[in-house]
Amino acid sequence: MDQSKTQLPHFLYASKFTSAMWKLKVHLVGLIVHGIGIYGFFDVFEYPHSANLTISTLINILAMTEDLPPTLYLQMDNCYRENKNRFVLGFITLLVELGIFTKVKMSFLMVGHTHEDIDQVFSRFSSWLGRKAILTLPKLMTGFECCTTPSPTSVRTSHVWDVAGWIGKSLNKISNHSYPHVFKVEKRDGQTKLFYKKWSTDKVWLETTEQLLMNIPTDAPQPVVPILTKLDLNKLKNDIRTSFSYFKRDEDKKWWEEFFEELNSFESTSETSETPWPLQQLITNAKKRDHEIIIEQQQQDDDNEVTDLSDEDEPIPPIIVGTKKTSTLKSNGSVTVGEMVLLNLQEFCNEWPQVAQVVEIEEANSTCTIHWYKVQNQPTGSHVLSL
Incomplete structure (x- = not known):
């Protein structure tokens, strides 16, 4: 100036x-x-x-x-x-x-x-x-x-x-x-x-x-x-x-x-x-800053360690070669009686996915009976699915 x-x-x-x-x-x-x-x-x-x-x-x-x-x-x-x-x-x-x-x-x-x-x-x-x-x-x-x-x-x-x-x-x-x-x-x-x-x-x-x-x-x-x-x-x-x-x-x-x-x-x-x-004051302030940085870094490392363990315990999905098949089951592969499920039946492929309820499960034949609800121009009814 x-x-x-x-x-x-x-x-x-x-x-x-x-x-x-x-x-x-x-x-x-x-x-x-x-x-x-x-x-x-x-x-x-x-x-x-x-x-x-x-x-x-x-x-x-x-x-x-x-x-x-x-x-x-x-x-x-x-x-x-x-x-x-x-x-x-x-x-x-x-x-x-x-x-x-x-x-x-x-x-x-x-x-x-x-x-x-x-x-x-x-x-x-x-x-x-x-x-x-x-x-x-x-x-x-x-x-x-x-x-x-x-x-x-x-x-x-x-x-x-x-x-x-x-x-x-x-x-x-x-x-x-x-x-x-x-x-x-x-x-x-x-x-x-x-x-x-x-x-x-x-x-x-x-x-x-x-x-x-x-x-x-x-x-x-x-x-x-x-x-x-x-x-x-x-x-x-x-x-x-x-x-x-x-x-x-x-x-x-x-x-x-x-x-x-x-x-x-x-x-x-x-x-x-x-x-x-003031130089000694700056040294003291710098040591305090470095200590806080170390504590913060340790906390971040601990958080990352927990996150890493959590990721390692999670199961990973199988690798699929070819066309991936759409499953109507849960990710754990099980359904229970009375549970509401979504269906995408071949005969109604041009319709919206149907809402159905599991009525019966036959583990011996790996099948289950479901009751689906009204679809456009179709009555409600039962259907047997393979598990």
Whole structure:
């Protein structure tokens, strides 16, 4: 999405001053978790837009997902700096190595064809901004949630980890990975391997000669300290406060003053809030999922076993060579006195099958006497049949 459209304050009608004033740049990362929801992660350029931001956003959204699937499919922008790089490939390899996923497939669109389903959400948000004046970040995030259906979820990016510095020491060197458009990571023969192909329509997967992930990092990555150098805080304060004359609500002015105090606290300290690295939570969720899959599979096996035994005990009909004879008897070959039966007698072959009742059975002669009921233009009567 064009990041200039999310700059704050966003005025519906621009004057000479508001067009030239220094504004707060707001960065939006959009994600669609198919079947679950749409998410927008907002930051104010206090974090570098690198692989760290991409991986931190990915692991945060995975931690928010209650039921992890066995296979993870990723569709990402074809951007080397943020997405298609050694660290992102190494991280998805780690997810498979730790058993969080059995397979991860990551795809990129070809150059010039970057219109993905998330772009439709950005288009709706852009259209919504064209009709509204948005002066603060909370109202911008609320607007994102109102711009389309189903309603997206806005998240303020507050935790980014230095995953590149953490996992980089455990990764092998890699080159030429900018050419393929599809990657796949899965275990083969007990080893986590990286496969790739140029296009999704290619039938043959190519395999790297060596493993990308050489070992599993044992510690946790350090949080990234927010940096405000890109904001030009002094100029931002002056221009925002000058623009207060265009603000109708005091609550919007109050938010900006509180926001400036928050930025001052960032500048005065280099400490970051203690936030647990979510990887262990993902491992726990994956173990729970795998256990449930095993229990479900065992139940299916038990059901199949009962069904198989039942099928084996059932008698099978004899193989008939030649013309199959029509039997008037039950499948077990027996009739009882008083039972109602259907007859298809030769003398009434052009009529509907007759309904009859078994009157007598002579086992010695293998015959039975039946009484059939009225047939068209024929009286009722008795008939002897051979069993």
